[in-house]
Amino acid sequence: MRITGLTATPVAVPFHEDELWAFGGRRGLVAILLEMTTDEGVTGLGEASAYPSADVVMAVLRSIEPFVIGEDPFAVERIMKRINVAGTWHHVKATSPAIAAVEMACWDVVGRVCGQPLVNLFGGRVRDRVEFFYYLSRRPPGKMADDVRRGHDGGFRTFYLKVGSDDPAEDIERIEAVRDAAGPDARIRVDANEAWSAGEAIRIVRSMERYDLELVEQPVSGRNLTEMAYVRGRIGTPLLANEASWTRYDQLEVIRHGAADVLSVDNQMDSGLLNLKRSAGMCEAAGLPVLKHSLGELGVAGYAAVHVMAATPNFLYANQSYASLLADDVVESGVPQYADGTLAVPEGPGIGVRLDTERVARYAELYQREGHAFAFSDAAGLASTPVLPKR
Ligand SMILES: [Mg+2]
Known part of the structure; x- marks a missing residue:
């Protein structure tokens, strides 16, 4: 079996309302949908977050295509080695969601050919449903309660909010409002x-x-692990690494420095689902739980990761999700249906989802027209936060 083509489609899907963090914001998310065709007529789906931008992801996809076309999609390790070594990504010491999307599409092909959902190829179920958090948008403290109630009514048990705003007193007021509303x-x-x-x-x-x-997530720079360990030793809340733990190499250093109690892991930021499993395994050996970080994902990438999380024991905390923000999706099943803050593992072969061609066309058109407003970069953020740390 041979891979014959990669077709990439950037889409922009709106949020109900803007996402705001310590140094920026965006109106919705951009994802690059990937369709991998093969000489046996099986097509696999992948999805890359547009990080740091859609243009960069598209350029990376073009640049790695020669290492992928003509390969056997079952040869996942070999394809990744070709990209990383022959493509010299190992010297750049970086990765791209584009690489993760190629790997994801390979696994989707493998699952479809085998007639098995990915969970069965990644170790089998240790849980039937995967838990996610409820992302609370930044609002004035007096206006947080409605959002909390929506999440609470939806059965979510973990509420996530950004702090690190310009006024720590206002952050504390928001947390107080969330606790009052959430119970x-x-x-x-x-x-x-x-x-x-x-x-x-x-x-x-x-x-x-x-x-x-x-948990308190990445309170200080992720590049100074000594400082993270210092802070961890002086607060009473478990510290969650995120910007410090993008790749397996970063995670190894976090473990060595004793810099976190829980580690964020993310296939999008470390070349794929196999590495997501490896990351979790390395942390498990160190006695540490993990949770999945998300740059914002639609149904293809979201469900691909659900399979691996369902098959991996130490995903012990609610994982990141944009359920509260996303107004729509691009898969045939529509917006993922959460029950008690959890998603069921899809039953179909591979990732178990199909693209809704009408929605893909609509959001591809939206990307072409207004994609810039959905990007991570935010010039206004630079004006309010010229440097990190803020104080
Ligand atoms: Mg984070």
């Missing part, structure tokens, strides 16, 4: 996106802890 049993997770210096992180996190935080 004592809800889990509250905060993400500072590296906004604080070590001293400020310790002071601010300690003042937030009276609201019983589940």
Whole structure:
């Protein structure tokens, strides 16, 4: 069996409302949908987050195509080695969601040919459903409650909000509002996106802890693991690595430095689903749980990862999801249906989803017309946050 072609389609799918973080914001998400054709008529689906931009992902896809076309889609390791070594990505010491999308499409082909859902090819089920958090948009503290109730009514138990805004007192007011609305049993997770210096992180996190935080995500720079370990030792809340733990090499250093209690892992940022499993395995050996980070994913990438998370024991925390933000999706089954904050593992072969061609066309057109408004880069963010840490 041989891979005969890769077709990439950027799409822009709107959010119900803007996503805002410590240094920027966006109206919706851009994803690059990948269709991998083969000489036996089986087509596999992949999806890349548009990180750092759709243009870069499209350029990477073009550049790695020669290492993929003509290969056997079952030879996942060999294809990845060709891209990384012959393509010299190993020297760049970086990766791209484009590479992850190619790997994802290979697995979709493999699953379809075998007639098996991916979960059965990644170790089999250790859980039938995978839990996700509820992402709370940044609003004035007095307006958080409605959003919390929507998540609560949807059965979500973990609420995630960005902190690290220009006014820490307002962040604390937001957390108080979330705790009031969510009740004592809800889990509250905060993400500072590296906004604080070590001293400020310790002071601010300690003042937030009276609201019983589940995890504090990346309070300080992810590039200074000594500082992360220092902060971790001086706060009462478990520390979640994110910007510090993009790849397996980064995760190894986080483990060595004792810099986190929980690690974010992400196939989009580390060349695919096989590495997602490897990341989790490395952390499991170190006695650490993991959760899946997301740059914002539609049904193809979202469900691809669900298979691996369902087959991997130490995904013990609610994983990242854009369920509360996304207004639509591009798969035939539509917006994923969460029950009690969880998604079921698809039963069909491969990833178990198909593209809705009408929606793909609509959102491809939206990308062409207004894609810039959906990008990660935000000039306004630079004006308000010229440097990190903020204080
Ligand atoms: Mg984060």
